[in-house]
Amino acid sequence: MKYDLIIIGSGAAGLSAAIYAKRYKMETLVMEGEFGGETATAGIIENYPGILSIDGYDLMKAMKEQGQNLGVVFEKGKAEKISSDRGCFVVKAANKEFQGSTLILATGSQRRHLNLPNEKELTGKGVHYCWTCDGPLYGKKTVAIVGGGDSSVKGVNFLAEYAKKIYLIVRGKEVQAEPVNLERMKALGDKVEVLTETEVAEIVGEKFLGKLVLSKEYQGSKDLAVDGVFVEIGFDPDTKLANQLGLALDEKNYIKVDSMMKTNIPGVFAAGDATSYFGRFKQDITAAALGSVAATSAYEYLQSQGRVADNG
Numbered sequence: 001m002k003y004d005l006i007i008i009g010s011g012a013a014g015l016s017a018a019i020y021a022k023r024y025k026m027e028t029l030v031m032e033g034e035f036g037g038e039t040a041t042a043g044i045i046e047n048y049p050g051i052l053s054i055d056g057y058d059l060m061k062a063m064k065e066q067g068q069n070l071g072v073v074f075e076k077g078k079a080e081k082i083s084s085d086r087g088c089f090v091v092k093a094a095n096k097e098f099q100g101s102t103l104i105l106a107t108g109s110q111r112r113h114l115n116l117p118n119e120k121e122l123t124g125k126g127v128h129y130c131w132t133c134d135g136p137l138y139g140k141k142t143v144a145i146v147g148g149g150d151s152s153v154k155g156v157n158f159l160a161e162y163a164k165k166i167y168l169i170v171r172g173k174e175v176q177a178e179p180v181n182l183e184r185m186k187a188l189g190d191k192v193e194v195l196t197e198t199e200v201a202e203i204v205g206e207k208f209l210g211k212l213v214l215s216k217e218y219q220g221s222k223d224l225a226v227d228g229v230f231v232e233i234g235f236d237p238d239t240k241l242a243n244q245l246g247l248a249l250d251e252k253n254y255i256k257v258d259s260m261m262k263t264n265i266p267g268v269f270a271a272g273d274a275t276s277y278f279g280r281f282k283q284d285i286t287a288a289a290l291g292s293v294a295a296t297s298a299y300e301y302l303q304s305q306g307r308v309a310d311n312g
């Protein structure tokens with residue numbers, strides 16, 4: 001079967017697009033990737049309008065259920081190759097192949113690494129990129145978070161429930177986070193030490209992380225003994241699929257879109273953190289909003305081609 005729309009990614013952008021598309025009566029397939037995207041492991045979300053406080057996993061579960069109730073088809077796994085042939089997009093994943101008249105790329109972005117020796121070898125052995133996933137392993141231990149943004153501060157607040165001591169290693173002069181999260185961190189008192197204008201110069205350990213070497217001395221030494229380190233220094237978009245299709249990217253490799261989420265290729269749209277439509281402001285509300293716009297554009301595109309399936 002040929003779908004009216006194939007959506008790549010099941011984060012806030014992809015799921016919102018799917019809900020809108022199905023309400024436009026488009027036959028819609030979501031190629032899931034990791035269920036729920038970044039939000040599913042983001043911890044507690046308290047700024048999504050209409051919901052006081054919710055675990056990101058549950059928010060994504062609710063969005064997926066809304067799509068399922070409408071009849072969206074979900075396919076597990078990652079899209080590996082996309083090509084186009086006379087108005088038909090072909091998406092290949094493992095040993096399966098799907099065809100769609102339109103595409104929405106809602107692939108988010110990948111966690112940035114420090115790119116230091118030992119980092120790869122010690123990943124999962126003291127070096128981590130997801131504090132909600134791996135933080136609970138560090139009960140009564142000493143940990144560090146690298147990064148000075150809101151996600152890092154949220155990470156500190158989360159880890160404080162488990163760890164006995166947390167170092168926040170910040171390259172810049174100050175931490176830049178939502179005031180409410182900063183206040184929570186300050187309330188943790190001397191359980192948290194913020195080391196500003198400091199970078200991780202070395203990751204040291206053989207079978208497991210032993211210590212970090214800092215770019216600047218802290219209490220008379222550059223060595224910082226920690227049991228675990230969480231790297232929270234932002235994201236880079238994955239350009240693989242975009243490049244396969246020949247999509248125009250901006251200088252930071254985000255997919256270029258116009259105000260209706262159209263890319264440079266007719267029939268291909270993008271949404272959420274994979275684009276830089278809202279600059280570096282990347283949130284669930286913006287991702288969901290862009291997903292709804294992309295679905296609307298895909299619908300209008302199909303209508304303009306006289307190709308919307310009569311599914312009603």
Ligand SMILES: Cc1cc2nc3c(=O)[nH]c(=O)nc-3n(C[C@H](O)[C@H](O)[C@H](O)COP(=O)(O)OP(=O)(O)OC[C@H]3O[C@@H](n4cnc5c(N)ncnc54)[C@H](O)[C@@H]3O)c2cc1C
Pocket residue numbers: 008009010011012013014031032033034035036037038039041042043044045046047048077078079080106107108109151154238241271272273274282283284285287
């Ligand atoms: C620690 C943390 C805390 C956060 N806290 C908040 C918060 O409190 N409030 C808030 O509003 N926002 C928060 N955010 C931001 C929010 O999670 C993101 O803005 C949001 O997830 C973006 O949604 P997205 O759908 O664009 O991308 P993502 O959530 O990144 O989803 C991308 C999806 O695409 C999939 N994918 C990628 N490549 C492929 C492929 N080849 N084939 C198939 N699927 C693919 C991925 O597996 C994933 O499912 C937080 C983020 C983090 C990391």
